[in-house]
Amino acid sequence: MVPARGADAVFTGADLVVDTLVRLGAEKVFNIVGLGMLGLGRAFLNRRNEIGYVGHLNETNLSLMAQGYARQTGKPTFCIVYHSSGTALAMMSLTTAWADNVPMVLVSTTGARMTSGRDQYAATPRSLTEMSTQYSKWTYDITTPERIPEILARAWEIASTPPMGPVHISIPSDLYDVELSGPLPREDFSRLQCYSDPCAEEAGLAAAAALLRDAQRPVLLCGSEVGRLRTVEEMVALAEALGAPVISEQDPSFLGFPTSHPQYVGTPAANKALLQEADAALAIGYEFTEKGDFGEKPILPSSARLVTLSADPMLLAKQLWPDLALLGHPGPSLRRLAELLEAQPVAADAKARHLGRCAAQREIRAAAVAEAEAMPGDQSPLPQKKLLREVYGRCGKDWIVIQAGSTLGWHVDTMYEFDDPLNFHAVSGKASAQGWGAPAAMGIQMGAPDRRVVALLGDGNLMFSATCIWGAAQHDLPVVFIVNNNQGWLCVPDGMDAVYGTSTESAARDAMAWTWGGAPIDYTGFARSLGLEAERVTTADELGASLEKAKASNRPWLIEVIGE
Structure with missing residues (x-):
């Protein structure tokens, strides 16, 4: 008051x-x-x-x-x-x-x-x-x-x-x-009644429903806007009415669909063949963020019919040229689109084929998880896939996860499943900012004081903003910072080698400041000096033990992982 x-x-x-x-x-x-x-x-x-x-x-x-x-x-x-x-x-x-x-x-x-x-x-x-x-x-x-x-x-x-x-x-x-x-020049702050959930026009929704219903190989492209505007239930209802595969943005800032759902198949990079054979796509609040690399191919074939839906009029056609653009909030718009597909359902045999395509992609994901699970718990340095499975096993689906590791990010989508997609935060490819992860994780923890937050950080990402973790001790925020210490910006030379078919030597990586040159950086000592609990681990078994200590303490922790 x-x-x-x-x-x-x-x-x-x-x-x-x-x-x-x-x-x-x-x-x-x-x-x-x-x-x-x-x-x-x-x-x-x-x-x-x-x-x-x-x-x-x-x-x-x-x-x-x-x-x-x-x-x-x-x-x-x-x-x-x-x-x-x-x-x-x-x-x-x-x-x-x-x-x-x-x-x-x-x-x-x-x-x-x-x-x-x-x-x-x-x-x-x-x-x-x-x-x-x-x-x-x-x-x-x-x-x-x-x-x-x-x-x-x-x-x-x-x-x-x-x-x-x-x-x-x-x-x-x-x-x-x-x-x-005298009296403060106060405004009547309760006077504004703002209604910002407009449904897309009925004629456009009917046209989109007809296109999706008749498509042989439709895909649903679920953008960050779906999660950001909290319209996950509506997205799931539409997907289940159609039966089509659901693909996230390549680098989403929010997730709009449960990654544990049988129709979720992953990112564009993991589904290139499926996307290239698509004859229709519905993109909901979706950023088609391209990196601008030489020879980069479009996500969709030119023959695919594209429908875009967004609350942002700029997003409808700023990146690709759609066949049908629907301006509206995804909540009521997706709800109405699902109703139209339920009133005139997709043919049973077509829906079965759509679900079969989903199942085939899910099997690939399951095999990758099984391979990571089979890695020994005492392997060192710790493989990133095994690191993520260990965190998933200890923190599970209840923790809020901040993804801010460049090379870790290549594996998070497959190795970490989310029943609740709102438990995921990252900076998008469009934003692309190193140093974002640790301070953002602290703000997210402040916004969810009854939850636990784990921040998956690359060592390079942390180096940008390392002093921020003092705030975790200052405000007694029980964030667990997991730092994958692979001694540098390995995403840069590894990416260069992958693109150009080269093999950059360690000395050259050091000379270009892509690695730390063997500098004895003590992340755990630094964290302790700022008031955090901290431990260095080299294996999945040790990581699991440290995570259990961090969970029990309910205090800010930093766990340095000697990883790939």
């Missing part, structure tokens, strides 16, 4: 910021206080019992934590940073929030209005929001304290309306200390 203020009360612009966030329902705010925003720091200090305050060591880690929190809760999250340098450090988080449609509001404190354009302390040449324009749904520079409630409330709504995404606001530092008196 926001405290009432008398007619003679004196308050500041900083009070308005905190008051607005509380009234909007923000449970946490992420902020690093700089010298030009001491008034805001004081306001948060005075109101710390009304809104959770998360500070950190640098703005990159802080903003990635904020993004993780927004991912898990699905609610807009405010991250407030300082001037040009703080904004620049937060830009990686803004670009990934744009790519993965995360509802984050970045607020930059800019120079005081009286020194604007004079290159004074922590100078800004023009507007700080110019940094982010191409990655933001909306940007705005606040110039008077009275508009703070309105602008922050609008930022909240814009960020959270599908297609969700980041908003960037700037506030001059002097506004934090401007004194106002």
Whole structure:
């Protein structure tokens, strides 16, 4: 409950910021206080019992934590940073929030209005929001304290309306200390009734149903939007009505379909033949992210009929040229599409053929899992497939899994099954950001305090943002960080060798800084120095024992795995 203020009360612009966030329902705010925003720091200090305050060591880690929190809760999250340098450090988080449609509001404190354009302390040449324009749904520079409630409330709504995404606001530092008196210029925050679940047009849905019903080899392409907008049940109902194979994005940020379901067959890379023989495809909120490699082939053959469905009008045709584009929220649209297929069902023999194609692909996945399971538990260095099966066996289907290992990521889809696809988080191929994993995992843990989070990290990924794990100890977050220590960016030379048929020698890898050159990096010692429990393991058996200790302790842990 926001405290009432008398007619003679004196308050500041900083009070308005905190008051607005509380009234909007923000449970946490992420902020690093700089010298030009001491008034805001004081306001948060005075109101710390009304809104959770998360500070950190640098703005990159802080903003990635904020993004993780927004991912898990699905609610807009405010991250407030300082001037040009703080904004620049937060830009990686803004670009990934744009790519993965995360509802984050970045607020930059800019120079005081009286020194604007004079290159004074922590100078800004023009507007700080110019940094982010191409990655933001909306940007705005606040110039008077009275508009703070309105602008922050609008930022909240814009960020959270599908297609969700980041908003960037700037506030001059002097506004934090401007004194106002009388009743606060509060807005009626409950007045806005937002309806953002429009169903795609009936005629288009009927045409899509007819195309899928008559197809000989249809596929369903389930994009991250399905998971992000929490429409998994509707996706499953449609898949079961059709019987077709379900394929995720190649590098999904969210999963929209249970990977344990008998119709789930994996990623495009694992289903090239199945995709090339498809005669019809329905892509739901699907990013056809290409890497731009020389000779890269399209995911679908030119002969396939393509239907796209998304709440984002840009996603319908920005990457491929569809035959039919359906604009609508996937929840009601998929529900209605399933109803149409149930009213006029797919022929029994056709559905049986579709399910047979699914079963054949599932057998390939099962064989790969069986091969990994058969590996000895004392093998060292620990194979990545065996590492993932050990984590799956110990943490199972109840933990939230953060995938942030480049080479580990090649195996997660097959080796780790999800009954609940919302237990999976990653940064997409479109976002492509190293260092994302550990801070995002901490934000996700904050957003799910009654759950457990395990972060699967490459050693290179952790090196980008290693200091962030201090926050896990600071906030007593029971995240388990599993670091696959293979001594470098092996995805780079291994990928190069695979593409060009070469065999890069160890000395050359060291010289190019693709490996650490045998440096005795002590991840466990570093983690312990920041207040975490930590152990180094070399085999699956040792990893299992460490995971049991981490589970029992309910404290932040780092387990360094000497792996492939």
